[in-house]
Amino acid sequence: MLKLAEIITTQDVEKILETIHAMVAVVEKDGRLVSWNSAFASCKKRFPSTDNITDLFPDKDKLVLQRQLADGAQAEWVTEIPTNDADKTSLCDCVLFPAPNGRVIFIAERIDSEPVLQESIERLSRQVRLFQIESEVSKKLAHNKQVELDAVVVQAKEVAQTDPLTYLYNRRAIVRELQDEVMRAERYGSLLSISIIDVDHFKAINDMYGHPVGDEVLRQMANHLREGIRSPDVIGRYGGEEFIIILPSSDAKAAAEQAARLCKQIGETTLQVKEHSIRITLSIGVAQLKIGEDTWDSLLKRADNAMYDAKEQGRGRWVVAE
Numbered sequence: 001m002l003k004l005a006e007i008i009t010t011q012d013v014e015k016i017l018e019t020i021h022a023m024v025a026v027v028e029k030d031g032r033l034v035s036w037n038s039a040f041a042s043c044k045k046r047f048p049s050t051d052n053i054t055d056l057f058p059d060k061d062k063l064v065l066q067r068q069l070a071d072g073a074q075a076e077w078v079t080e081i082p083t084n085d086a087d088k089t090s091l092c093d094c095v096l097f098p099a100p101n102g103r104v105i106f107i108a109e110r111i112d113s114e115p116v117l118q119e120s121i122e123r124l125s126r127q128v129r130l131f132q133i134e135s136e137v138s139k140k141l142a143h144n145k146q147v148e149l150d151a152v153v154v155q156a157k158e159v160a161q162t163d164p165l166t167y168l169y170n171r172r173a174i175v176r177e178l179q180d181e182v183m184r185a186e187r188y189g190s191l192l193s194i195s196i197i198d199v200d201h202f203k204a205i206n207d208m209y210g211h212p213v214g215d216e217v218l219r220q221m222a223n224h225l226r227e228g229i230r231s232p233d234v235i236g237r238y239g240g241e242e243f244i245i246i247l248p249s250s251d252a253k254a255a256a257e258q259a260a261r262l263c264k265q266i267g268e269t270t271l272q273v274k275e276h277s278i279r280i281t282l283s284i285g286v287a288q289l290k291i292g293e294d295t296w297d298s299l300l301k302r303a304d305n306a307m308y309d310a311k312e313q314g315r316g317r318w319v320v321a322e
Contacts, residue, residue, distance in 0.1 A: 252320050
């Protein structure tokens, strides 16, 4: 039995290409159309100005087709492409294979010609669209859940680093801030100072008025301290009646000026707790970071020692560490 390729002439091939329902086109590797048969021309009527085959394909297939054309290798896939019917597409079995002169032959044959198959395709298309809608709804729900989860995480983080009495940073958080600021100052050679604050004779307040009153004194004093520092500064409760202020980009002189202002402000303020009018004073120790010598721990100890020097000198005052 002879092979068709051996007996079909070039003229026969031309007639066959113009008769068959399959769309056939020869294209360059960049997709530019070179020649095509009648079936392809009928499809192309919807896009008369199109000179590139990729323009006939949906966006989701364009990049794939461009890669396949550039590779010049044989490929086969199924997709929807426009037909000569207005606003309609047909499901087609598409084939690419290399041709002489570096070009590529494209063949697309409809596979939706039977009514039953067409109905099945349309039903599947509706299901796909429904799935896409459900998917979008699911994405929105997932996004909303993620937003809620992020909010919970933020709240949990705030709770984990907040002192429940004063709503300042707690001990762990303020120490972490100090460690970060020391590393930053060492990296950039910037100024950094800290102040340790202690409420004078606080035990006497607890003994005289009770711990609930003492807690309220600390709460009110913390509010005054928060309002008395500049925005770059960070304040936290170190423990009991001790507080730490971190002053980025500040030398000891600036920190001492702040300490003097806070001592004066708190010393002149009467705290009203229930029926009690209470006056307190502060002892403050100030220390400036010595880059190359201090660690966060040694800086803290120097400020703490200066604070105890302030207490020994009579309380209600500040001392700058050497």
